[in-house]
Amino acid sequence: MTDVVSEGGAGRGTRTPRAELALKALRADLRSPERLRSVLEQALVYGGATLAAVYAPGEHGDQLCLIESAGVPRSLYGVRDSYPLSGASPVADVHRAGRSVWLGPAELALVPGGARHTPAGDFWLAVLPLPPDPRGGGCLLAVSESPGGFGTEDRACLELFAEAVSFPPPAEPGDTEVLPSSFSLAMDSGRVEIDDEMLELFGLVPDDFDGKVETLLSMTVPEDLPTLMSVVEADHMSIGERELEFRILQPSGEQRWLRLRARLLPAAAGRPSRLVGTVTDASKLRSGGNEVARVQRLAAALATAGTVRDVGQAVVTALRRPLMADRIALAELEGDRLVVTVLDPPQPEAWPEVWRTEWRSEWPDAPVRTMPTLQAALREGRAAIWPAGTPLEPALADVGPGGLAVLPLPAGGRMAGACLIGWDTPHDFGPDERALLTASAGLAGQALMRAHAFDAEHELVGMLQRTLLPRRLPPLPGAEAVARYLPTTAGLEVGGDWYDVIPLPDNHVALVIGDVQGHNAQAATLMGQMRTALRAYAVEGHPPDVVVSRANRLLMGMETDLFATCCYVDVDMAEGTAWCVRAGHLPPVLRHPDGTTAVVVTEGGPPLGVITQADFPMSPLPLQPGTLVALTTDGLVESAELDMEDGLNRLAGRLAAADPAHLGLVADALLTGANRSDDVALLLMRYDGLALRPLRESWTVWRVPEAVRHARRFTRRALRAWRVTDEPDAVLLVVSELVTNALVHTDGQVRLDLTLIGNRLRVAVADVSPRTPIKPTSIGWEATGGRGILLVEALSATWGTVPVSGGKQVWAELPLTELPPTGPVGG
Numbered sequence: 001m002t003d004v005v006s007e008g009g010a011g012r013g014t015r016t017p018r019a020e021l022a023l024k025a026l027r028a029d030l031r032s033p034e035r036l037r038s039v040l041e042q043a044l045v046y047g048g049a050t051l052a053a054v055y056a057p058g059e060h061g062d063q064l065c066l067i068e069s070a071g072v073p074r075s076l077y078g079v080r081d082s083y084p085l086s087g088a089s090p091v092a093d094v095h096r097a098g099r100s101v102w103l104g105p106a107e108l109a110l111v112p113g114g115a116r117h118t119p120a121g122d123f124w125l126a127v128l129p130l131p132p133d134p135r136g137g138g139c140l141l142a143v144s145e146s147p148g149g150f151g152t153e154d155r156a157c158l159e160l161f162a163e164a165v166s167f168p169p170p171a172e173p174g175d176t177e178v179l180p181s182s183f184s185l186a187m188d189s190g191r192v193e194i195d196d197e198m199l200e201l202f203g204l205v206p207d208d209f210d211g212k213v214e215t216l217l218s219m220t221v222p223e224d225l226p227t228l229m230s231v232v233e234a235d236h237m238s239i240g241e242r243e244l245e246f247r248i249l250q251p252s253g254e255q256r257w258l259r260l261r262a263r264l265l266p267a268a269a270g271r272p273s274r275l276v277g278t279v280t281d282a283s284k285l286r287s288g289g290n291e292v293a294r295v296q297r298l299a300a301a302l303a304t305a306g307t308v309r310d311v312g313q314a315v316v317t318a319l320r321r322p323l324m325a326d327r328i329a330l331a332e333l334e335g336d337r338l339v340v341t342v343l344d345p346p347q348p349e350a351w352p353e354v355w356r357t358e359w360r361s362e363w364p365d366a367p368v369r370t371m372p373t374l375q376a377a378l379r380e381g382r383a384a385i386w387p388a389g390t391p392l393e394p395a396l397a398d399v400g401p402g403g404l405a406v407l408p409l410p411a412g413g414r415m416a417g418a419c420l421i422g423w424d425t426p427h428d429f430g431p432d433e434r435a436l437l438t439a440s441a442g443l444a445g446q447a448l449m450r451a452h453a454f455d456a457e458h459e460l461v462g463m464l465q466r467t468l469l470p471r472r473l474p475p476l477p478g479a480e481a482v483a484r485y486l487p488t489t490a491g492l493e494v495g496g497d498w499y500d501v502i503p504l505p506d507n508h509v510a511l512v513i514g515d516v517q518g519h520n521a522q523a524a525t526l527m528g529q530m531r532t533a534l535r536a537y538a539v540e541g542h543p544p545d546v547v548v549s550r551a552n553r554l555l556m557g558m559e560t561d562l563f564a565t566c567c568y569v570d571v572d573m574a575e576g577t578a579w580c581v582r583a584g585h586l587p588p589v590l591r592h593p594d595g596t597t598a599v600v601v602t603e604g605g606p607p608l609g610v611i612t613q614a615d616f617p618m619s620p621l622p623l624q625p626g627t628l629v630a631l632t633t634d635g636l637v638e639s640a641e642l643d644m645e646d647g648l649n650r651l652a653g654r655l656a657a658a659d660p661a662h663l664g665l666v667a668d669a670l671l672t673g674a675n676r677s678d679d680v681a682l683l684l685m686r687y688d689g690l691a692l693r694p695l696r697e698s699w700t701v702w703r704v705p706e707a708v709r710h711a712r713r714f715t716r717r718a719l720r721a722w723r724v725t726d727e728p729d730a731v732l733l734v735v736s737e738l739v740t741n742a743l744v745h746t747d748g749q750v751r752l753d754l755t756l757i758g759n760r761l762r763v764a765v766a767d768v769s770p771r772t773p774i775k776p777t778s779i780g781w782e783a784t785g786g787r788g789i790l791l792v793e794a795l796s797a798t799w800g801t802v803p804v805s806g807g808k809q810v811w812a813e814l815p816l817t818e819l820p821p822t823g824p825v826g827g
Helices: 012-024 033-046 090-097 152-164 196-201 213-217 222-232 289-303 308-319 372-380 431-468 521-539 544-557 644-656 663-671 707-721 728-745 788-795
Strands: 005-007 051-057 063-071 082-084 101-103 124-129 139-144 183-186 192-194 242-249 255-265 274-281 327-334 337-344 365-367 383-387 403-411 414-423 479-486 497-504 508-516 564-572 577-583 589-591 597-599 619-622 627-632 680-687 695-701 750-757 760-767 798-804 807-815
Touching: 012 033, 012 152, 033 051, 033 063, 033 152, 033 431, 063 090, 082 090, 090 101, 090 124, 090 139, 124 152, 139 152, 192 213, 196 274, 213 222, 222 242, 289 308, 289 431, 308 327, 308 337, 308 414, 308 431, 337 414, 372 383, 372 403, 372 414, 383 431, 403 431, 414 431, 431 521, 479 497, 479 663, 497 521, 497 680, 508 521, 508 627, 508 680, 521 544, 521 564, 544 564, 544 577, 564 627, 589 644, 597 644, 627 644, 627 663, 644 663, 663 680, 695 707, 695 728, 707 728, 707 750, 728 750, 728 760, 728 788, 728 807, 788 807
Parallel strands: none
Antiparallel strands: 005 383, 051 063, 051 139, 063 082, 101 124, 124 139, 183 192, 183 274, 242 255, 255 274, 327 337, 327 414, 337 365, 383 403, 403 414, 479 680, 497 508, 508 564, 564 577, 577 619, 589 597, 589 627, 627 680, 695 750, 750 760, 760 807, 798 807
16 A cells, blocks of 8 residues: 555654644734734644633733634633633633643632533643733633643643734724735725725726725625625624635626635724725635634534534535535444444435445444455544555545545544545645644544534434334335434424335335324324324225224224324325325425426315314325325424425425435435424335336126136136236136135125236235135145135245235236237227
């Protein structure tokens, strides 16, 4: 294997010299505000800190005030904006004594006001004095969540950065000098002064610019405008500098990414407050402090990431576009397997088979042992980079043929997972990129551990629902179905949403979705009972209205005050017809092959468990090959801010814009932004139609002495009409035995059904007796009966019985060696 470049673990003794080089690379202007921010950002990378902040005496000299900070939001650790100089706080103590303090959880517990804990557990605090300064010195504060706190290298690096801190001079009243920047915006009038470089970035010429900030804002891509407005409005500017990236639409029609860095200058005598800063081209990742600034934004995003999926999305947002990567995967390490949580892009064809998504709401898992290169990187715990052309196993080589970076995600003394970043074209890995990757890996690992603990709590919440829901959906003839279930994130509540897909005889499929009232264990238990009951009634062969009616009577007989809603759709895959029954539930949403959608307004009955003698009318649904049927519960379309009708219309609109070729991606897209204060169940089915349309004939057998002969004659005519001449004697013998058994052993109506699909003929005889025929274990030579079922078994490829509307149907399938010509003829 070619050389592997590793970062973050090449030897702890090398980190301090690298920190010194990073400080030398900063701007020479020691008094610039940009340099202070860059020093703090470098402290995050090299000092093992998740938060870094600088304090200095305030204007009146009685407070130590926050000057600048970087990293995770301060509120997570209880770090304040100011501390009294005479108070008993670590910041004030260090400022008075001039000596550094390193406090662990035990020492923090003794600090007045009590210790604070992160969601992952304890944290460590470091406070270092700053060099003497005309303002009276100050302190550098740093926080670490690493086990054991700040190590020897961490402390050495933080001492370097404390020595490098310098404060920008305060703005003089009436100072009219504009700081070196690309623009200066007067906040009262909206007039903006920009230089020629900024005009060129926006694609403007001086004669075309009227000096109004609205002119520049009008060129912003609409999706990025709210973020940009939060900077140019003075009320939103906080202490320190703001940095963001946004897109503009140039006069040529092309989009360009720009990076804005700005700070607000307070109003002086005779002058309004001004926003000053720079705008640079962000289309490429640039060297210097800008890369490290991304670490701060990633840390802020990870601090609010509640779930493992949120952590993955934050990493993708922070890294993929700046690194110009073609794909990013984030996976948790569980034992010896990687459980993939985020793939970007999400299209399955963009990834090797081992990483692709499946139909389930869970993501696939990949055995680490099948990828020894990845296994070695995780064992060493270092960020590893392989350039283009490196011979790797296919599961890794196809992720990044132009270059691959693997970031082990450390947390709590172990590996929490891995992040894979791949490029399609040869990629040059610069030193700044490697530093960014190393710093991002540490932050992502800690966030992943916090999110995993959060997800574990909600795993207990959803465990009962998942055990009562189908583990996987069955394959369907002529259709594809996917389902998603999201438990509520509101506390540890247990809900009652459910779904089911039930294969039925004669190429029928039942789609079921429902919701039991309430969010508790009783609702979840009742959900399991109702799902089982509906499945049992459906398999018995009842029509949809009878299935729902019987489930209603069953619920009425239970000792419960809860009720349930349900939508039941019976689809005939061969004929392309469907019947829908609603019991107080949302109507189906259809997406037609031409992309139009409709919320199907059907007549419905009351919820289950409300009225014993309730009517549940059936309504037809129009189906064509390519039609998409969507069934959902109210958690997806209703919330405190959204009524149900608007939610259904929004669902229909999003369904119209979706690509039905990948149902899993459609389902995931529909769940984006779902109301997590309630359970959500979603069931999608795309009807494609059977490749071979079955030929069917049915006949009610007369109870006359010649009944069996009439049944054989009907069979001959049907086969002749279908141009089947192969093995008619075997078919006629099976018909004779099945019809004879039904006439001899049952009373009431007997029906003979013949179905031809391809080269298989199905013979089915239905009667009103639920008793299943029993195959004898042995028959003596003197016995006069009992051989019928043995003959059927011997002549058929397969046979069986199914319940049908209180009775049963005995069926047998026979293969035909010669296919009939296409298209039946009259007989």
